[in-house]
Amino acid sequence: SSVKSEVGLKLSDSAMKSYFKENSSGKWEMQIPDDSIGRQSHRWPIGFITSGCVQGSKKLSAEGFCEAVLLSHLREEQWKEMLLKQRRSEIYVLVRNLKSVAYRLALASIVLEYQENDIEFL
Structure with a gap:
């Protein structure tokens, strides 16, 4: 299955979850590494x-x-x-x-x- 934005971009669920995470309010936000080394190379x-x-x-x-x-x-x-x-x-x-x-x-x-x-x- 895929997620479709208002401009028509389609992403698979796995691709969506590799870049974004869904917060408790249901909105999606950018997934940023938690550790300092991960943030530096992100x-x-x-x-x-x-x-x-x-x-x-x-x-x-x-x-x-x-x-x-x-x-x-x-x-x-x-x-x-x-x-x-x-x-x-x-x-x-x-x-x-x-x-x-x-x-x-x-x-x-x-x-x-x-x-x-x-x-x-x-």
Whole structure:
């Protein structure tokens, strides 16, 4: 079975419970490790990939929903370590399949920054 949010994202029950926990009031909240070592190495999910490739596209790409503010903060953190001419608008992110523990490096873009091209991009 799966849980469906208002925007149409579907997650299996096991995936939902690996990221979130239900509190006594019935609301779901992010599951954060209790121990200090677990909290230090915890990778906060900032979004979900909804399809592995964009239909009709010749480029390898994926679509997903992410928190734009968190993506922007992540890019700022990455830019601190780079020279000005090396900076890109794309953000390096780690992605993984829900059934896997292995992460892969990927590039993310904030579509809202490409307002004139956002319809074409989608």
